[in-house]
Amino acid sequence: MPRLTKYDKKMIEFNKRYDKFKKYNLPAPFWDEERQTFEYVLFESDPWRENQLVVTPNLYNAFENIIWDNFYYSFDCRHYESYIENNKWVHKEVIGHIHEHDFDAVLRWVYEFPETFNISEEDEQFYSKQELRFIKHLQNYLLLMGVKDLKYNERRTTRCRNARRKKYEKAFIRKYPDELVKAILDGEVNYVAYPYKEGYELKNYKRGESRALVMNSSEKYVFALEFGKSELKDYREVKKYYKLDLKDDDKVIVNYFKILEKF
Secondary structure (H helix, E strand, O other), X not given: OXXXXXXXXXXXXXXXXXXXXXXXXXXXXXXXXXXOXXXXXEEEOOOXXXXXXXXXXXXXHHHOOOOOOOOOEEEEEEEEEEEEEOOEEEEEEEEEEEEEOOHHHHXXXXXXXXXXXXXXXXXXXXXXXXXXXXXXXXXXXXXXXXXXXXXXXXXXXXXXXXXXXXXXXXXXXXXXXXXXXHHHHOOOOOEEEEEOOOOOXXXXXXXXXXXXXXXXXXXXXXXXXXXXXEEEEEHHHOOOOOOOOOOOOOEEEEEEEEEEEEO
């Protein structure tokens, strides 16, 4: 029997917290008070393993081996392959096909390699519409923040103090129709409008107090806005740019802005 290392002994001691689950063969929810973590725990047996401890934060990983099924997400992305050549380790950069079985794992690749991550039309069949939208939105946001692909052996935390994110961390994120985006860029409109509600107090925002990052219909960020004063108008004065279910003489709140930055 191999001699136990110091690490092995430490893990055996650590895993004693799961001994009470040894008769559980379906995932049992477990809140670990000491570590302040929520997990699912079971002891799994299959044709290759007997009474194997499984600990995971999500039900997908807890059940995938039980029901012999999993998800499949394929994409293209920069990654690094390592192999031994002439008795030396070689680390090669590749931009090519990868797949994962967990959507969160896909998001990790987007986060770590936002410049080269790409889902081909052929591979889109493996994703739902909302998953594709989320990935596109996340990738565009990371690129807007100036996040680059990780380099080989680069620490993953090196990008986690982001100056642009600091600038816009309190900004709202809004999606405007393409026609409105064009009108704003062309200088035809410098306000947003929404229905007036009885009792609403008009606000005049100070510099830096209210900002928005604006996307077009393709989830691409086009500019940042900074809001200033607001006032009441009749709907007839704004309906060219804002289609609301109102009558011409109904009141709307108009909040003026200036373009802070174009992207």
